Amino acid sequence: MLTDRTGFLMTPRSSKDQFNANADKYAISDVHRAGPSLPVLLQLAQPVQSDVCLDVATGTGHTALAVARFVSKTIGIDIAPKMLEQARRLVAEQAVSNCVFMEGSAEEIPLAGAQFTLVTARHAPHHFHHVGRFLSEVRRVLAPQGRFLMADQISASAEVFDWVNYWERTRDPSHFMQRTVEQWREEATKAGFSWVEHSFVPYRLEFDWWVEQAGCTEPVVSSLVEHAAQAPQPVRDLLNLEFDSTGRVLAFQEPMLVVRLE
Numbered sequence: 001m002l003t004d005r006t007g008f009l010m011t012p013r014s015s016k017d018q019f020n021a022n023a024d025k026y027a028i029s030d031v032h033r034a035g036p037s038l039p040v041l042l043q044l045a046q047p048v049q050s051d052v053c054l055d056v057a058t059g060t061g062h063t064a065l066a067v068a069r070f071v072s073k074t075i076g077i078d079i080a081p082k083m084l085e086q087a088r089r090l091v092a093e094q095a096v097s098n099c100v101f102m103e104g105s106a107e108e109i110p111l112a113g114a115q116f117t118l119v120t121a122r123h124a125p126h127h128f129h130h131v132g133r134f135l136s137e138v139r140r141v142l143a144p145q146g147r148f149l150m151a152d153q154i155s156a157s158a159e160v161f162d163w164v165n166y167w168e169r170t171r172d173p174s175h176f177m178q179r180t181v182e183q184w185r186e187e188a189t190k191a192g193f194s195w196v197e198h199s200f201v202p203y204r205l206e207f208d209w210w211v212e213q214a215g216c217t218e219p220v221v222s223s224l225v226e227h228a229a230q231a232p233q234p235v236r237d238l239l240n241l242e243f244d245s246t247g248r249v250l251a252f253q254e255p256m257l258v259v260r261l262e
């Protein structure tokens with residue numbers, strides 16, 4: 001159990017509980033459905049009709065659905081059944097016939113090896129506790145010459161790493177770790193991947209939307225407002241923290257790494 005400076009309790013919560021409780025909001029979230037990391041991911045992936053794709057931690061299926069338009073088949077896996085219910089509803093609504101969903105962990109993918117030419121994981125790996133296991137599972141299920149496209153929020157530098165992770169974990173107690181690009185490079189290399197190409201995509205997140213999305217209670221929101229008010233200058237600069245005239249935080253910037261690994 002962690003406490004913040006005011007003694008506020010931060011109890012870790014499983015991703016399954018956190019996302020089951022907020023699934024309906026993710027189904028209609030524009031940040032997830034059409035956020036700017038998605039076209040960049042597609043551009044770096046270059047999906048083609050012969051591809052068979054696995055979307056890891058698919059959530060309500062926005063990335064899986066976007067990729068399915070280009071490939072022969074897409075499977076989305078996630079540990080939160082309520083997110084998958086929403087994903088199945090969206091697939092039915094959009095009459096997409098080559099996209100299916102199943103329950104499964106990123107760190108223990110319940111599928112046979114060497115069968116996917118494309119694996120994607122977007123806006124999710126910061127929840128994974130065992131990133132080495134996740135990356136080796138992706139390598140296992142990738143076919144020879146397959147490619148892995150990951151898009152995830154990162155800490156802009158080692159200097160802001162602690163502040164950012166505290167900020168994120170206070171807002172969403174299932175948040176595990178927002179790595180720096182250097183940490184991702186190290187993990188990818190350790191798992192035997194080649195780092196082919198990457199891009200940084202900044203997201204401007206409205207604070208009120210961000211706390212609502214995670215189902216934050218009023219004490220949590222107050223704790224976040226206080227944390228932002230006390231942010232040191234490098235954090236203010238790198239996160240581009242915006243405040244209103246009363247000092248309440250309005251928005252901030254989250255850098256998203258999109259990388260192609262092979």
Ligand SMILES: C[S@@+](CC[C@H](N)C(=O)[O-])C[C@H]1O[C@@H](n2cnc3c(N)ncnc32)[C@H](O)[C@@H]1O
Pocket residue numbers: 015016019026032033056057058059060061062063064077078079080083104105106107121122123124127128129
């Ligand atoms: C923000 S949502 C995913 C968004 C989705 N990829 C998209 O592009 O819209 C994060 C998802 O990660 C899932 N998740 C977290 N940890 C996981 C794990 N270890 N294995 C599988 N799914 C996981 C959560 O259940 C949640 O649905």
